Amino acid sequence: MKRILYLLPLLALLAGCGNAPKQAEVTFVRDDAARKVDVNIDGSYFTSYIYPQDMEKQVLWPIMTASGKDITRGYPRAPRAFESTDHPHHVGLWFNFGNVNGLDFWNNSFAIPAERKPMYGSVVFDRIVSAEGNKLVTLANWVDNDGKVLMKEETTFTFAGTANERSIVREAKLTAVEPVLFKENKEGMLGLRVDRAFQKPSNRPERYTDANGIVTEVATVNNEGINGEYVNSLGDKGDDVWSKRAEWTMLNGTKEGDPISILIIDGKGNPNFPAWSHARGYGLFAVNSMGGKDFDKTLTEPVELSLNPGQSVTFCYKVVIKDGGFLTSEGADAIAKEFNK
Numbered sequence: 001m002k003r004i005l006y007l008l009p010l011l012a013l014l015a016g017c018g019n020a021p022k023q024a025e026v027t028f029v030r031d032d033a034a035r036k037v038d039v040n041i042d043g044s045y046f047t048s049y050i051y052p053q054d055m056e057k058q059v060l061w062p063i064m065t066a067s068g069k070d071i072t073r074g075y076p077r078a079p080r081a082f083e084s085t086d087h088p089h090h091v092g093l094w095f096n097f098g099n100v101n102g103l104d105f106w107n108n109s110f111a112i113p114a115e116r117k118p119m120y121g122s123v124v125f126d127r128i129v130s131a132e133g134n135k136l137v138t139l140a141n142w143v144d145n146d147g148k149v150l151m152k153e154e155t156t157f158t159f160a161g162t163a164n165e166r167s168i169v170r171e172a173k174l175t176a177v178e179p180v181l182f183k184e185n186k187e188g189m190l191g192l193r194v195d196r197a198f199q200k201p202s203n204r205p206e207r208y209t210d211a212n213g214i215v216t217e218v219a220t221v222n223n224e225g226i227n228g229e230y231v232n233s234l235g236d237k238g239d240d241v242w243s244k245r246a247e248w249t250m251l252n253g254t255k256e257g258d259p260i261s262i263l264i265i266d267g268k269g270n271p272n273f274p275a276w277s278h279a280r281g282y283g284l285f286a287v288n289s290m291g292g293k294d295f296d297k298t299l300t301e302p303v304e305l306s307l308n309p310g311q312s313v314t315f316c317y318k319v320v321i322k323d324g325g326f327l328t329s330e331g332a333d334a335i336a337k338e339f340n341k
Helices: 010-015 114-119 329-340
Strands: 026-031 036-041 044-050 059-063 093-097 122-132 135-143 149-162 165-176 180-183 188-193 206-209 215-218 229-232 248-255 258-266 276-279 284-288 304-307 312-323
Touching (some): 026 122, 036 149, 093 165, 165 304, 229 276, 248 284
Antiparallel strands (some): 036 044, 180 304, 188 284
């Protein structure tokens, strides 16, 4: 069966990504001992880039609105009352994938038993390159369970903000060290696990099966304060956004009386633009550029991406967090247009 391979356009290589305007002062506080970099916007705490040794990847966590409300789940780093304790690999905002050379990077966590670890890969922190202006640049290695490096990742985070808005552009350049094959998989790629306020109200447990056949049950939740609803650039709402290919997907919810919108935009230079939505009512908000038939069974050819040693591919996404009133679809369109122009 013919493979669909992606070749990065020359224009994307030249233009790069993440050139968001610097709207407010961004400052970084680096704490090597605590293995984190705090990010402040106009003197107020926004988020932290954390790289603890007990996690299988690096993430931004927690993430705050301009008014100081946490949009991310606390579990498993700092559990809060009534939170779901499913999917312990869902922490903050992260980037990885469920099938690279047959290894599952997405689902790896402390919860995987030792005998199953060879089926999983990890993203291992290397170093911080720079933290200047409004950009944080980091290096990491995608490795198998024996520590063999498959790819090197150079990531640039670009932060910006206004009085009632915060944004993150995450650009990841992956360079193969070994021959690498991404095979279509629903577990990917930019993921955000949100606070319970942004979950969909539910009166029954849900069961989800990952790429390795492991079933996770999401228990019935206490629905008090839960009011999240998705919408995408196609006009789909609620559960209907899942598996749809959309330039942007947005999650709206009210927390502590504050209407908040969380918008994720797919970069136009990404493989298979627009990305498939892997957004679930229980609090996983993700977009996946390599989902393929795991989302759309009508596809006749597999979606795959191969890199030979030395070859690179870049994935870029923008996250916008607006409080003090919901972002309209027209507003989301305008932000996406500006990002992808």
